[in-house]
Amino acid sequence: MADLDTKSHPRQGGPGKYVYLVKSRRAGGLSLGINLNADKKCNFDCAYCQVQRSSGGIPNPSIDEILSELEPFLKSYQQAGHWQGMQIKDFALAGDGEPSLFGPLPELLNSLMKLKTKYQLSAKIVLFTNGAKITRLDLDSVWPQYFGGNNQVWFKLDFWDQPSYLRVNGAKGDRGQVLEKLLHLGQRYPLTLQACFFKPEALAEVDLWAAQAWVDQLKGLLNQGLKVEKLQIYTLARPPKEKQLAPYSLGELNQIGSLIRSQLNLDLALYA
Numbered sequence: 723m724a725d726l727d728t729k730s731h732p733r734q735g736g737p738g739k740y741v742y743l744v745k746s747r748r749a750g751g752l753s754l755g756i757n758l759n760a761d762k763k764c765n766f767d768c769a770y771c772q773v774q775r776s777s778g779g780i781p782n783p784s785i786d787e788i789l790s791e792l793e794p795f796l797k798s799y800q801q802a803g804h805w806q807g808m809q810i811k812d813f814a815l816a817g818d819g820e821p822s823l824f825g826p827l828p829e830l831l832n833s834l835m836k837l838k839t840k841y842q843l844s845a846k847i848v849l850f851t852n853g854a855k856i857t858r859l860d861l862d863s864v865w866p867q868y869f870g871g872n873n874q875v876w877f878k879l880d881f882w883d884q885p886s887y888l889r890v891n892g893a894k895g896d897r898g899q900v901l902e903k904l905l906h907l908g909q910r911y912p913l914t915l916q917a918c919f920f921k922p923e924a925l926a927e928v929d930l931w932a933a934q935a936w937v938d939q940l941k942g943l944l945n946q947g948l949k950v951e952k953l954q955i956y957t958l959a960r961p962p963k964e965k966q967l968a969p970y971s972l973g974e975l976n977q978i979g980s981l982i983r984s985q986l987n988l989d990l991a992l993y994a
């Protein structure tokens with residue numbers, strides 16, 4: 723689940739192989755990214771994916787490997803009170819694939835919550851997902867403490883019907899399965915929804931029909947009890963997998979934003 727800001731802003735280096743630092747406009751400061759999918763495997767094959775898979779991946783980290791990179795950094799951060807003048811705003815569980823596929827995800831979330839307490843960090847944990855295994859049973863016992871502790875799940879919802887699901891996300895199966903997973907978690911806890919809008923080619927016009935269909939789908943989900951904390955609409959920021967795709971300008975993205983705001987009373991952020 724490619725993270726908007728890890729892809730649109732260069733990684734600043736960082737404590738190690740799996741933990742990296744990003745100056746993030748989304749987070750409003752320093753984001754501490756953890757790449758749970760160093761093997762670059764994902765259940766989606768998005769047309770706009772910006773993960774460079776040609777170079778191949780490396781084995782995914784163990785919890786110990788992640789913590790051995792994270793803890794020394796957090797110790798020095800705590801002693802200094804900042805990193806290069808910036809505060810850590812969040813721990814972003816993203817990377818080069820889908821984080822809910824990461825085997826020991828429940829243990830990692832519990833470890834990160836303990837580290838937040840140990841180092842007295844107000845930073846939130848943000849788990850990015852396309853929903854693949856977000857309903858796995860071993861996560862169920864983690865959610866109450868997770869959501870109760872100022873942590874969030876950012877759920878990717880780019881499609882608006884079955885053809886767009888196949889086209890945009892390059893996924894297999896029925897989009898209804900994704901929507902069921904979204905509702906399974908989102909009826910209990912408020913989620914942030916993320917959608918990437920882009921043009922099929924540079925000279926294409928804004929596709930307000932697709933945006934309207936996306937809004938209609940979301941209205942249906944809200945009617946079924948989906949809780950939405952925030953919407954994030956963004957566009958391409960680095961070369962996508964399909965080279966002919968083109969980003970929207972801020973003005974074009976604002977047209978989509980206006981359409982959404984005119985029909986949904988939700989907190990909406992746009993990133994062009």
Ligand code: SF4
Pocket residue numbers: 723724725764765766767768770771772773817818819820852
């Ligand atoms: S294929 Fe899609 S879900 Fe998977 S990493 Fe790329 S953008 Fe994220």
